Amino acid sequence: MNALLLANETAASAGWMLRNAWIIPFIPAMSFLLILLIGKRTPGKGHWIGIAAVSAAFVLSAIAGVQWIQHVNDAHHASGSEEQALSVGGGTLAAKTESPTAGAAPAEGESAAAEEEHVAVAPVRNSVTWYENEGTNVKVGTLVDGLSVMMLVVVTLISLLVHIYSTDYVHGDRRYTHYFAFLSLFTASMLTLVIAENTLMLLCAWELVGVCSFALIGHWWEEQPNSDAALKAFLTNRVGDMGLIIGVTILYFAAGKSFDIVKINEMANSGEIRQFLLLVASCCLIAAVASKSGQFILHTWLPDAMAGPTPVSALIHAATMVVAGVFMVARLYSVFFHGLTIPGSSINLLALVGAVTLIGGALLAFVQNDIKKVLAYSTISQLGYMVMALGVGAWTAAVFHLFTHAFFKACLFLGAGSVSHACHHSFDMKAEMGGLRKIMPRTFWTFVIATGALIGIFPLAGFWSKDEILAGTGGWPDTHGTGTYYAMLIMGMLGAALTAAYMTRVIYLTFFGQYRGHSHPHENGPRITIPLIILAVFAVGAGFLNLPPGVFGAGDAHHPTGWQERFGHYVEPVGKYFPDVVHATPSYLLAIVSSAIGLAGVAAAYAYYRKVETRSRAEGRKLTELPDGITTRSKPAKAFHTLLVNKYYLDHLYNNVIVAGIKGPIARAAYWFNQHGIDASVNAVGKGSVIGGKFLYTYFDQKVVDGAVNASGTLSSGVGEELRHIQTGKVQQYALLLFGGTTVLAGIFLILLTT
Numbered sequence: 168m169n170a171l172l173l174a175n176e177t178a179a180s181a182g183w184m185l186r187n188a189w190i191i192p193f194i195p196a197m198s199f200l201l202i203l204l205i206g207k208r209t210p211g212k213g214h215w216i217g218i219a220a221v222s223a224a225f226v227l228s229a230i231a232g233v234q235w236i237q238h239v240n241d242a243h244h245a246s247g248s249e250e251q252a253l254s255v256g257g258g259t260l261a262a263k264t265e266s267p268t269a270g271a272a273p274a275e276g277e278s279a280a281a282e283e284e285h286v287a288v289a290p291v292r293n294s295v296t297w298y299e300n301e302g303t304n305v306k307v308g309t310l311v312d313g314l315s316v317m318m319l320v321v322v323t324l325i326s327l328l329v330h331i332y333s334t335d336y337v338h339g340d341r342r343y344t345h346y347f348a349f350l351s352l353f354t355a356s357m358l359t360l361v362i363a364e365n366t367l368m369l370l371c372a373w374e375l376v377g378v379c380s381f382a383l384i385g386h387w388w389e390e391q392p393n394s395d396a397a398l399k400a401f402l403t404n405r406v407g408d409m410g411l412i413i414g415v416t417i418l419y420f421a422a423g424k425s426f427d428i429v430k431i432n433e434m435a436n437s438g439e440i441r442q443f444l445l446l447v448a449s450c451c452l453i454a455a456v457a458s459k460s461g462q463f464i465l466h467t468w469l470p471d472a473m474a475g476p477t478p479v480s481a482l483i484h485a486a487t488m489v490v491a492g493v494f495m496v497a498r499l500y501s502v503f504f505h506g507l508t509i510p511g512s513s514i515n516l517l518a519l520v521g522a523v524t525l526i527g528g529a530l531l532a533f534v535q536n537d538i539k540k541v542l543a544y545s546t547i548s549q550l551g552y553m554v555m556a557l558g559v560g561a562w563t564a565a566v567f568h569l570f571t572h573a574f575f576k577a578c579l580f581l582g583a584g585s586v587s588h589a590c591h592h593s594f595d596m597k598a599e600m601g602g603l604r605k606i607m608p609r610t611f612w613t614f615v616i617a618t619g620a621l622i623g624i625f626p627l628a629g630f631w632s633k634d635e636i637l638a639g640t641g642g643w644p645d646t647h648g649t650g651t652y653y654a655m656l657i658m659g660m661l662g663a664a665l666t667a668a669y670m671t672r673v674i675y676l677t678f679f680g681q682y683r684g685h686s687h688p689h690e691n692g693p694r695i696t697i698p699l700i701i702l703a704v705f706a707v708g709a710g711f712l713n714l715p716p717g718v719f720g721a722g723d724a725h726h727p728t729g730w731q732e733r734f735g736h737y738v739e740p741v742g743k744y745f746p747d748v749v750h751a752t753p754s755y756l757l758a759i760v761s762s763a764i765g766l767a768g769v770a771a772a773y774a775y776y777r778k779v780e781t782r783s784r785a786e787g788r789k790l791t792e793l794p795d796g797i798t799t800r801s802k803p804a805k806a807f808h809t810l811l812v813n814k815y816y817l818d819h820l821y822n823n824v825i826v827a828g829i830k831g832p833i834a835r836a837a838y839w840f841n842q843h844g845i846d847a848s849v850n851a852v853g854k855g856s857v858i859g860g861k862f863l864y865t866y867f868d869q870k871v872v873d874g875a876v877n878a879s880g881t882l883s884s885g886v887g888e889e890l891r892h893i894q895t896g897k898v899q900q901y902a903l904l905l906f907g908g909t910t911v912l913a914g915i916f917l918i919l920l921t922t
Contacts, residue, residue, distance in 0.1 A: 181291040181311075182234025184227060188309045189293075191227050191319060192358035195220045195326075195351040202348040211334070213344040217351045218330045224358065225323035228316070235316045239737055242288040287742035288312075290429065294364050303424050308364040310428060313738035314497060314566065318361035321573045325486035326354040328698040332581055333478040335694040336588060346386060346476070353379035357487040361494060365426035366415045369498075373411065373459070373491060377404050380488050384475040396474035403468040407458020411495075414451035417444060418502065432501040432744035445506030452495065452502070453517060460492030461547045462554060463524045467817050469547055470531075473539040473594075477584030480539060484546040485577035490569055493553045497566055500557070504746040509560045512650045518558025522658040525551030527815070529665035533672065534811045537594045538583045541673050545621065546576060548662060552636055555659065560649025561639025562748050563713075563735040568632035570734070571620065571709045575629060578617035578702035585610040585695050586677060589688035596676035597683070597791045604678040606688050609696045611678050613703040618674060620706040622667045622765050625758075631710035633663065634758045638751040648751040660764050667768030675776040676791055683789050715753035 184190075198220030206213025294308020309315075330350060337346055356379055360372035377400075385397025415426070421444045422431045434440045456462055461469040469489065473480055483489060496503055496517070507515040528547030535541045549572050556565035586600060589607060593599035604611040620627040623634070641648025642656030682688075690696070713734035739745075775793075783790035798808045813819065 181238050182231070184231040185234050185238065185291040185311050185316075186293050188231060188291075188311045188315070188319070188362050191224050191231070191323070192355045192362070194224050194227075194355075195358070196355035199348050199352040199355065202344060202351060206344040206348065213347045214330065214334050217347040218327070218334075220351060221323060221327045221330055221354060224354070225320075225327050228319035228323045231311070232316050232320050235311070235313060236737055238291070239288050239313070243286050289742055290315075290740070290744070292364060292429070305367060305426060306365060307368055309362045310364040311362055312740055314494075314740065315362050317566070317570060317734075317738050318494060319358060321570060322354065322357050322361065322486045325573055325577050326350070326482060328577070328581075328701060329478045329482045332481075332584070332695055332698045333476070335692060336478055336584055337476055340476075342386065346383075349379055349382045349386075350479075350482070353383060353482065353487060357491070360491060363428070365428055366418060366431070366499075367426040369428070369495065370411060370415055373455075373495075374408070376488050376491055377401065377408070377459075380472070380483060383479040383483075384472045386475055386479070390474075393474040396468075396471040400468040400472050403465055404458045407455045407465055410451040410454025410458075414448045414455065417448040417451065418499075421445075421448070428498060429744045432499065435501040435505050436743060436746055442505060442508075445502050447506075449503045449506035450516060452499070453520060456492035456496060456554065457520065458492075459495075460489050460550045460554065461524070461528075462492070462520050462551065463527050464817060466524065466528065466547050467814065467821065470535075470540045470543040473537065473543055477539065477580060477587060480543070481577045481580035481584070484543065484580060485573045489546060489550060490553075490573070493550065493557070493565065493569055496554070496557050497562065500562055501744065501746050503557065504560070504748070507558070509558065510649050510746075510749070513652055514654065515558055518555050518652060518655050521551045521553070521555030521558050522655050523551070524548065525555060525662040526658055526665070527551075529662055529669065531811055531814060532665075532669040534808065536597045538586065538596050538600070538673060538677060539580070539594050541596075541669065542576070542579050542583060545579075545666065545670070548666065549576070549621070552633070552659065552662065555655055556636040556639055559640045559652040559655050560748055561636055561751065563732075563739045563750070564632065564635035564639045566738060567713050567734050568629075568636060570712075571628035571632045571706075574702050574705035574709055575617040575620035575627075578613055578699055578706055579621065581695070581699055581702065582610055582614040582617065585691050585699065586614075586688075588691055588695065589686075590684050591686045593684070596673065599684040599686075600677045600682075601680040601684075601789070601791075602678070602682035603688060606682075607690045609690060610699065613696075613699040614678070615674065616703045617706045618670045620710075622670055622769065623663055623762065624765065625762060626707075626710065628706050628708070628710035630758075630762070631713060631715075633659075634753075634761060635713070635715075635751075637761055638753055638757055641751060643754055643757045646751045646754050646757065647749065649749045660761055663761055663765045664768035667765040668772040671769050671772035672776065675772075679776070680780055680783065680791075681789050683791075 195217075198216050202213035202216050206216060209215060290310050290312035292308060292310055294306040297305045297307040299305070330347070333346070333350070337343060340346060353376070356372055356375040360369060360376060363369035363372055381397050381401040384400050385394050387393045388397070418431050418440075419426055421440045422434050425431065431440075435445055453462075454465075457465040458468075472483065475483075503509065503517060507517055509515060509517075525548050528544045528551060532541045532544035532548070535544065549568070553565045553568050553572075556562075556568065583594065586603060586607065587594050589603075589610075590599050616627070620629040623629045637643070637656060637659045638646045639648050640646075640652040640656040640659065641650050642653040713732055716731050735750075779790050779793055782793070797804045799805070810816070
């Protein structure tokens, strides 16, 4: 672990799909246009076009994944010896840099797999000039590395399952074709974002994702709550997007007028950008993360976004919009790493925002009766986990949790949609559900598996990613994280307990007890249940892609690599454009303690609802909560419950203070100024013009102009009359007048000559 191999991989040496990754988002983008143009005239009213396009994108993404793995392996093989490293025959150029302890024997227990992590593999880049402005050459292109490839596979897979699921769920919808068109564009926008080569291209894709979410959240816009939810999501995101624009602008000038993501990261790592500028840019970008990824206090739009169709909710919460902020931090991680001084610290803004969101979202989930809103607040809480992990320096843990979360959260949302579809599209757990486990067994078991993964029960996917985040805080003895974030460790454990408790509540209210609905529910068909089964399988097995050393033989003496941390090996960047993060040491004791805390949350919630069910049967009532619970006996508990029901009064602040202030006093003041200022000025000018016109007409036009004309006419007439008397017709008289005039002129001429 004492040598660092730096590789300069050229794009030409990489696989064809890696060099032409632009095709992947291009296909669903063209699908969007085709569905709008001819979708209604096709047999499936457009859905077959969308499914075919996303299927092709998924296959190409999988090919890109295989080629990236081969690309990384080739780099490692090329760096096997100094002679190989310095040869360029295979398109790889690597160099070894000796550390002060170079050549020393590896530490005891250090595996060969650890040594290979130091081989840098440059991302595959392919770009063309977009435009030139005053010597600045702005490009558009693709940046493909392990992070991009992972996101391509996740986005296309989740989107494909959502497309298939939607053919049944929204069958017969009034805008069926429109729905599938925007699903395709939504997918294309997110795929463009994850392969963006520069921050300007990322910004454009970021905004396009927001536009698509607006259209899909407000899909049933005839109903006022749906339109309000779409507008709320759109406007709230615009608030955070101002931070993104400012942050991108700061980084552009700080990096020497460059939008290049790799260059910005490299300059941040090398110290070529001042720490103060990185700090300011990080704070601005955190505002964008807060709005797009539902972080406190700009998270309020996310639960309201459940007004859209359930498959859209699954796509937004699992693989597209809300993870865009997490991806952006991961992509520009060097900026945050050095700007917020993450290494060696115990607190920073990014970690604090994530931890507060983690607890705040989990608490709000307890007081929701709508199953989709519970899952929405759960997403907010899990996004808090990811942001907190990035804030404490656990990059791989954060991205790995994003990966596992995509599968089990998509499964939960589609499971909620399956239950709702069977209960006449009601999402009210208390009024319309209960006792569905025997009626809908496939939905029930897939939902339970996904819930177990969300809680972090061994050996499901969420267990591995959650435990890696907790170890990454460095707050547990002997984990050796990037910093020592003790508070974040405590918040993470508390979040695990809360998650376990509120999800146990969801399962009880939905699948246990007595059925409280008024319809006759039944299990759904294969187009709904098969995607659930596929996602449940990933919720079980995805965690095994990043096993810590020593688990199930990974990384032992006989299998030096095995399955040990394969996810991090292929996804985490290693090179000049990524900071030197410290990988925490796994702790079995920490895993046991955190799992025990999660199970304690399950046990507490189970004991409570067991008591509710016993009392319900004894009293012959369909109880869902204890009528004489702690909130009826304790004023502080009642006050806290009221605070949660009112969602910390943030909506009250936004709607009744900020918005009402704009719509009320400020609007009235603007109206008064318009009436008494602008309109009064216009009216005064008009009245002055009328008075001036009357004056000009009466005194100048009538008396001066017309008077002068009339006077000249009268004078001309008088002169003419006098001259008429001279015309007698006598030649002698005319000659006399001519002689007299000549004499007068001659006299005048002589006077002028003598003077």
